[in-house]
Amino acid sequence: MRTVEWTPAGVRVIDQRVLPGSELYRTYTTCEEVAEAIRTMVIRGAPAIGVAAAFGIALGVRASVAAGEDLPAAFERICQTMAATRPTAVNLFWAIERMRRQFEHLRAEKTPEALIAEALVAEAQAIHAEDIATCRQIGRHGAELIPDGATVLTHCNAGALATAGYGTALGVIRAAVEQGKRITVYADETRPFLQGARLTTWELMQDGIPVTLICDNMAGHFMKLGRINCVVVGADRIAANGDTANKIGTYMVAVLAQRHRIPFYVAAPVSTLDLTLETGDGIPIEDRAAQEVTHIASVPIAPAGVAVANPAFDVTPHDLITGIITERGVAYPPFTVSLRRLAAGT
Known part of the structure; x- marks a missing residue:
């Protein structure tokens, strides 16, 4: 499955808003179009x-060079356009800073602008x-924690x-299944955008992994039953x-898991760590449009004019987390020590 890729025609993505009903791919040719695709959830995760x-930055720089714009000023504008899309996901800002470092290095080397543009395409690729390689490493480390015959609950779509x-x-x-383990999955629907119902179940069914869709308010019931x-x-x-920010509803699942003595794992690349924040209190939480709650696929399900939050x-406190699975291994409490070690590669 190619979620997002570079092509000669532009950045090609699968439109996640219309899954599972339609498998529609879109190609974007400007950085502004890519930014809008991020903002409107065409691309998410x-x-x-x-x-x-x-x-998107690579597209923008290539266009700016072709137009003969002042490149440093154009690059800053392009980065700001990307940074303004969604505030919570730190991987966005990690990628921007990585592209910025490459740009500044190339400028310091007095690299011709046309070659800077091509080098930034290569960096994005x-x-x-x-x-992809990082996710496979996360899978390998995490699969060791999943016993054969287990039923795993997941929330939202992290596929x-x-x-x-x-x-x-x-x-x-996936890695546990590839090891020959018999794994079944319960997927929360994940209101209001229904990433679990629309996306996670679709992915797992594509792979032939047994999955059962449940409403968000059913998780505690099935935990109590030992399922x-x-x-x-x-x-x-x-x-x-x-402390971990993930899709709204994750905190509730973590509380239920602790109540029922069920291991609760977070799987994420090291680029998701924000060690500049001591606690999750400093993580910015994105507020989205009311219509995502009051409508499903443009069909109203609530009274017109109702107040909506x-x-x-949400942020899951660290003391509810059993372990954080990264490409460099699994971090266990105390996370203030283990996460810094993983980030440093030690």
Whole structure:
């Protein structure tokens, strides 16, 4: 599954808003179009957003060079356009900073502008390839934690659609299946955007992995019945102490998992760590449009004019998390120590 990729015609993405009813691919030719695709959830999932932003920057720089614009000023404008799309996913800002470092290095080397543009395309493609390899490593580490015959609960979509390919939380499940383990999955529907219902179930069914869709308010019921053996979710930003921002509703699942003594794992690349934040209190939480709550596929399900709160993410406190699975290994409490070690590669 190719969630996002660079092509000669532009950045090609699968439109996740129309899945599973339609498998529609769109090609974007400007950085502004890529930014709008991120903003409107055509592309979603923290790692995929980072990859798409890198591609968008490469598109913008190539166009600016062709137009003869002042390149440093144009580059800053392009980066600001990408940074303004969605505030919570730190992978977005990680990708922007990586492209910025490459740009500044090339400028310092007095590289011709046409070659700068091509080098930034190559850098974005490297980010794309590295994300797939990273997810496979996350899967390998996480699969060791999943016992044969387990039923795994996941929330939202942290699969191939949320990354350049393979997935983080679903990558753990895929890797366990590839090891020959018999794994079944319970997928929360994930209101209000229904990423679990529309995307996670579609991915798993494509792979032939047994999956049962449940409403968000059913998780505790099935935990109490002993139907769920562990929880694996993704992340959009992880603070230095292990507090983790993920799709709204994740905190509720973590509380239920602790009540029923079920392991709760977070699967995410090291690029999702934000060690500049001591705790999750500093993670910005995106608020999204009321219509996502009051409508489903443009069909109203609530009274017109009702007041709506629609935070897209919540923060799960570190003391509810059993372990954080990264491409460099699994971090365990105390996360203030283990996460810094993983980030440093030690």
